[in-house]
Amino acid sequence: MDKPVSYTIEEVSALLKVSKLTIYDLIKKGKITAFRVGRQMRIDHEDLVAYKAGSRTVKSYSEKAVPALNSHQTVISGQDIVLDLLSKHLEPKLRTPPLRLYMGSLNSLMSMYHGECNLVSVHLYDGETGQYNVPYVKRMLVSQPFALINLVCRNAGIYVRKGNPLQIKTWRDLAKPVVTIVNREKGSGARVLLDEQLRLHQISHENLKGYETEVTNHLSVASAVASGQADAGIGIENVAKMAEVDFIPMIQEQYDLVILKTNENNNLLHHVMNTLSSSDFKSQLSQLKGYDLHLTGQIIYET
Structure with a gap:
């Protein structure tokens, strides 16, 4: 049942x-x-x-409901709870409260490319280089100067039911005939991670039962596993406890922020860097399970 x-x-x-x-x-x-x-x-x-x-102020990009930016509005895109925390810290420093947009990494970058976001979060794994984010952002924002800044590093891996009854331990185990997975939507960082690992291990997605079943956030993936609708799914560590599932860590990923280096964003960039370096913000982050702050606030790449 x-x-x-x-x-x-x-x-x-x-x-x-x-x-x-x-x-x-x-x-x-x-x-x-x-x-x-x-x-x-x-x-x-x-x-x-x-x-x-x-309660969302702005709908997803796929719903074509993202407003055009004005000179006073800040739109922050991404799904992790640490981004909500950052938004709350930035709110008193900005002229108007920031709007939160809940989209996956690739869709967030696309929204930024179209001028609909000031600040987006990304966690996009590139199997060719073993890097997170830099290869994707450089290709997407090839004609625009930007800064890539680390927010946190976090553990990504596989959600399984309590006790891991199917003994899922590796990427290849997801292709076992007895395993049914639940997937993330196209454009999400978790979907990119899975697809890259399948490519690197030469596993066809057609061998994964449930590959076409998509949900739109980590909590929904973990909940599907907890309820028995699936045996496994890809997500981040801090959600596992809330959904009462076991977590198999597979990789530590960089969860970075992208901001365009424009005159309009000068103050925003200044406030973001100050917030990321503040002891109060880092203290709150340190209370969340599954996050590593050793790179927090560091500029990973800039043009």
Whole structure:
């Protein structure tokens, strides 16, 4: 029987980076649906996803709803919770609150290329060089000066059910006939990582059962594994505990920020660098599981 995924109030407050009182207030106002088990309140994964989707200020690029930038607006694109934390730190320093756009790495870069984002996050693995991000950003923004700055390094790998009953330990194990995976959408960093590893190991995606099944974030991948809809999926470490799945680390990836070096972005670049070097910001990051700060704030590449 499939196991439904739900979260405690503490887990939801940690995920959304707000206080438990805020979560209780959202429940009281009917903005998040919750249910009670004994003395404990819980929130279903589907209801949390529905709340986040309904609260987004900007829709995804694929929905063609991204507004054109004006000189005072900052649009930040990416999905990791550390980007939400960065946005909150930048908010008091900017003329208007930043808008958050929740898109995968390649779509974020495309949106920046079209002038629809100021700051995007990327984690794109290049199997030819073994590098993260630089080869992709150089090709995409070939005619525009930019800076690539590390936000965090984080563990990426494979989500499996508790106890790892199918003994999935390598990329090749995903092609076992008994294994069903759930995939990320095209353009996401996790999808690029999987496709590059399949290419390097000479595994056809046609040998992966469930390869065509796509979801749009790490939590949905982990939740599908936890509920028994899939045996494995690709994602990042910090989500595994929330979804109650085991995590097989496969690679440490660079989660970097890209910002165009324009006159309009001078102040934004200054505020980003100051925030990344601040002890307060790093202290908050250090409390999150699965992140490494040894490169945080370093310029990885610039033109």
